[in-house]
Amino acid sequence: MTAVEGCAPAVESHALGADVAASVATALKALADPLRLRMLSFIATAPAAEACVCDLAALTDVSQPTVSHHLKVLRDVGVLASERRGTWVWYRITPGYRAATTTLLESFAPAVLDAAHRTPVLGGLLDVDETLDHVAEDLAREFPAVARDAVQRVVRESYTALARSAKVSAHLVPLAQRFAHQRLTDLTREPDGRPQVLFLCVANAGRSQLAAALLQHYAGERVVVRSAGSAPAATVHDGVRGALADLAVTEAFPKPLTDDAVRAADVVVTMGCGDVCPVLPGKRYEDWQVGDPALASPAGIAAIRADIDARIRGLLRDLLPDLELPDA
Known part of the structure; x- marks a missing residue:
């Protein structure tokens, strides 16, 4: 030719x-x-x-x-x-x-649904340099034990990681500030007797968000709860929002997995999605085979929530034996 x-x-x-x-x-x-x-x-x-x-x-x-x-x-x-x-x-x-099926169901299918409603990200990191500097200054005052340049790095890393999957940039800086605050909290957290649990799935848009919300609902401040994803989606799945709202969670957003989140955790729970995370000594790892609510019907989401709820109760009976749980 x-x-x-x-x-x-x-x-x-x-x-x-x-x-x-x-x-x-x-x-x-x-x-x-x-x-x-x-x-x-x-x-x-x-x-x-x-x-x-x-x-x-x-x-x-x-x-x-x-x-x-x-x-x-x-x-x-x-x-x-x-x-x-x-x-x-x-x-x-x-x-x-198996790996190809996980990619199809966990990443490709939700991406197809998201694409229909996706709005291009407005602006980029260079457009918000000054704003991010102000965020870093505020957080540096709140976390004086962390070097100022380290705080600035965490802020910019958090913004960049969230920007990769963001639908719109209007709320990206506040979300990056919340994410950076969480990361710095994990980096500086002193042992206080409270167990810290990390729920992990690929998109951090469904089952891991629901598990974190249920654990927080039952344990309150007695447990530190985190959730993350190795390839976070742009937003929480629409079908899960109602279940989260029932648990008084209104501002959930998918977050990328970071090494500091794993290091801070005492218990790491993967949600049956074939995802992996760094294996560190002294951590308790569990894998829960839980259905994916991303494409489930309302009845399916209710069943998935009930399944996660039962597993959360079992975990809490182990972590906090004296905690009184309401009837299922």
Whole structure:
């Protein structure tokens, strides 16, 4: 092929190979069905990471033969594996597709929904230099034990991290100030006997926010609670806002995971989303296999909240045995 004059010649090595592209397209075509995506999300978040045809028929309100057809499509491209036990066939995600499924459900799907309402970020870091300097000065007075240049670095890092996923910049500086304040609090916190719990998921827009709110609701000031995400979303999921409002949380926002948050925590809880965080000695780590509320129905969100609530109660019985919990 002759290169068009004035245009750089195509470099085939920069693109997917034809065979690879065909294979990827086949898998994506199999996934490109709403019913199959719902079934895949159900299997991914089921307590045992598997489901039978009867479970999925009840979820989707279609006949079992229709469910079996869709499952066969996913099995034929290698996304699912099946195993017959008695009269039922059970399905689970194959090891090779687990990470890709997590990315699809935890990052790509919410991003698609966010994109429809996304407003370009106005301005950038250079536009707010003076404002950030004032924020750093205020925080430096509040945290005199931290060097002034370190405070300024935390402020700018916090702003930049939040700006990567922000929908609008109107409230970005106040959010960055709150985030920087939290980070500096964690950096300077002296042991006071209160356990500190960090809830972690990829987007920090659903289950980790809800878990933090429930723990704070029950324990109040007796526990220090944080939540974060390795790839925070732009905003908290719409479906979770109502549940947070019920717990008197009105200003939640997704925050990026930082090493100082992990260092400050006594208990780190990942929320069943395949996310990872730094493993440090002396920390208690738990992984809760909890459904994702991002794309769930109102009934599904209520069930997820009930599941998290039960787990929070169990954690509090361990951390604060004398705490009186209301009836479930």
